[in-house]
Amino acid sequence: MTPRVPVVVVGAGPTGMTAATLLAQHGVECLVLDRWESIYPQPRAVHLDDETYRILARLGLREEFAAISWPCHGLRLIDPSMRVLAEFQRGAEAGRHGYPEANMFDQPELERLLRTNLKRHATVTLRCNTEVTTVAQDGPGPVRVDFTDRDSGTRGSVLADYVLGCDGANSLVRDAIGATMHDLRFEQRWLVVDVATEADLREWEGVHQVCDPNRAATYMRVGRHRYRWEFRLRQGETADDYRDIGHLHPLLAPWTGDIPVEALEIVRIAEYTFRARLADRWRDRRLFLLGDAAHLTPPFIGQGLCAGLRDAANLAWKLAGVLDGSLPQHALDSYQAERKPHAHAMIGLAKLIGTAMTRGGKPGNVLRRLVVPLLARMPRLRRIVLDSETPxxxxxxxxxxxxxxxxxxxxxxxxxxxxxxxxxxxxxxxxxxxxxxxxxxxxxxxxxxxxxxxxxxxxxxxxxxxxxxxxxxxxxxxxxxxxxxxxxxxxxxxxxxxxxxxxxxxxxxx
Incomplete structure (x- = not known):
């Protein structure tokens, strides 16, 4: 007889782990299935705002996240010659939610915290190295989830009252729903470089954004000894062109100065295509999409992972209420009605910022040199830039x-x-x-x-x-x-x- 559980979560990244933990806090039994044997070791997301820090605190990770995160002090806009056009400073003190409004971190460290924390909840089972092969629902009944153990090849199945697709941009659950990712017309190729060093770069402790259509770039400190750079790739360039430190170092040099190349440990060099996409449907009966399965956000405002954790926080309590009968089934209709427009608005803001910083050619650079310093003096604009409150x-x-x-x-x-x-x-x-x-x-x-x-x-x-x-x-x-x-x-x-x-x-x- 096929076993049955209230919720199956497909994908054990931060969004899936957050959803499973929140459900466990309400006593809901969950099975989490992930195709990878362990945490993906390379850094990806590096920023959470205070609204999503608040979600981590609800999971019981307030102090633990504080120990691995690094408050960000604002945003500095720089022209191609590295001259500061404007600086929007924020303090590291707590904001309206009790936490710093911008927080940098290493994603593998966050994922380790989430997995360790999940062990406190006996109602959740995490199965790694397990590939979900089929998600099928027939009428109003439970969903059948078929999976394969990638070590042994053993196949298994489970019936679920609900399935949460936290399985990323190539989501199998999204295919099962029949949802389509709508292209919101933003696509750029970037080189992402993560560096560890004991050397002091002696740079301002905020995000540095180089506004340049020819070579837009971003620099940020993400930990005590960890730094990230992102450089927009030109036509014909790939990440392979910069795997040699001799080719990469000229890009880093405006920030690393006279620090010897030998003192810079390259943690990762990767090419990413920044996209703006949004699923047309986030739910079909008992199937739901969360995180990158539902939306892809350009990184210019650091909201990609934030959106996934917001999805989990929005849906988990509603699902718990429906499962225990204290909320009606139609309460679940509010998930897409609330989260999709919010995600769309944040993607739109990221596109706007990205376009303003990276496009316009030489006339755009001239305009930024003239206009940005003037705009930065406007108190209202400074509040808007620094305010972490979302719509x-x-x-x-x-x-x-x-x-x-x-x-x-x-x-x-x-x-x-x-x-x-x-x-x-x-x-x-x-x-x-x-x-x-x-x-x-x-x-x-x-x-x-x-x-x-x-x-x-x-x-x-x-x-x-x-x-x-x-x-x-x-x-x-x-x-x-x-x-x-x-x-x-x-x-x-x-x-x-x-x-x-x-x-x-x-x-x-x-």
């Missing part, structure tokens, strides 16, 4: 907002510090919550608790109170992923509209 989610069954009036619904509630020194997420711990500018009555507290949630006061003078006032709200209902479901002024009504969400079973707290 509000669109209306859905779980984001209730008027069409013509600005509201906090769909926005991420700040992970603000409370009176006892703890932050909001530590108190809420994966439940629904009502945040109120005025104290809740015993009856209102009781109603929220009866529905599996809680009420939290935001006294005058606190960050949460200011946030409510700026949003013209007396109170808001906040979902388990931190997103505002609805905002209003009638606290009793808001408490009565809390979904009866299932119990949070995690034994530990963030």
């Amino acid at each position: 509000a989610l669109h209306r859905s069954g779980l984001v209730v907002r008027p069409r013509l009036r600005r509201t906090l619904a769909g926005r991420l509630c700040p992970n603000a510090a409370l009176d006892d020194g703890r932050r909001l997420d530590e108190i809420v711990a994966g439940r629904f919550a009502v945040i109120t500018a005025s104290p809740a009555s015993p009856a209102q507290h009781a109603e929220a608790e009866r529905r599996g949630g809680l009420c939290i006061a935001a006294p005058a003078g606190t960050d949460l109170h200011h946030w409510l006032r700026r949003g013209h709200a007396q109170a808001v209902v906040v979902r388990p992923d931190g997103t505002v479901l609805r905002a209003g002024r009638d606290l009793t009504e808001l408490c009565a509209t809390l979904p009866r969400f299932g119990a949070f079973v995690r034994g530990d707290r963030p």
Whole structure:
């Protein structure tokens, strides 16, 4: 008899591991299948913002990620002669969510943290070196997942109530859904170079972006002794042209200066094609797409991996609620309705930044030299460049907002510090919550608790109170992923509209 599990996650990268861990925190049994024997050892993604750092903290990795990450101090725009056009500085201190707003890291180190952390959850099984060969659903019943052990050749099958396709740009699950990746008309070939060195480069601790159609480049420090460069490849060039350090060093020299070549350890040289693509459908009945299976984002704003973790955080609690019966099936319709427009907006922003920095020929360089320094002096523009807040989610069954009036619904509630020194997420711990500018009555507290949630006061003078006032709200209902479901002024009504969400079973707290 074919075994059956509630959820199969295809792919054990950061998105798949995050989804599985969040589901495990709600007591959901998961089987994670990954075709590779172990973690891919080469660095890929290097940036997470404070919104996605917050997701890692919910997994229980707040301190662990802090130990392997490196705060980024902003963005410096440079012309082809390495003259600074503008510098947008941010501090390394915590932002609205309690974490630095830009964080650099080494992806293999993050993946090791995620896999080690997953072992704390007995409801999740990770099977590596296991190739998924078929994902098939027949009508409304469970999904059949066929797989092969790549060592022994042994074949197996499992039935799943739901399957999450976290299997990357060449997704098998996407093929099973019949989804198409729409080309959003951005494609550039880049050389990516990762270097380790004990030498001090003595460079400013932010991202350096060389704005040059002839040889656009990016430099960033990603760890105590780790650095990354990205150079746009010219017509006819390939990564093989730069595997010899003698050919590569002239590209690095503006930053490495007189540091001997022998002091630079080349960790990786690779060619990447930066693309902008978005799947037309993210779901077919019991199949879902997450991460690169659903979207590909150019790297200019560092949001590729962030988008995948947001997918996992958005879907996991909804799936847990449907599985335990505390949320209706149609709650899952909100996943694509919320995440697809958000991902599309972030891809559009990355395209805009990439185009502004890398195109326009010589006239573009002249224009940047004249305009960028002037724009950088505008306080409003500086705030926009440095603000890590991403757009509000669109209306859905779980984001209730008027069409013509600005509201906090769909926005991420700040992970603000409370009176006892703890932050909001530590108190809420994966439940629904009502945040109120005025104290809740015993009856209102009781109603929220009866529905599996809680009420939290935001006294005058606190960050949460200011946030409510700026949003013209007396109170808001906040979902388990931190997103505002609805905002209003009638606290009793808001408490009565809390979904009866299932119990949070995690034994530990963030």
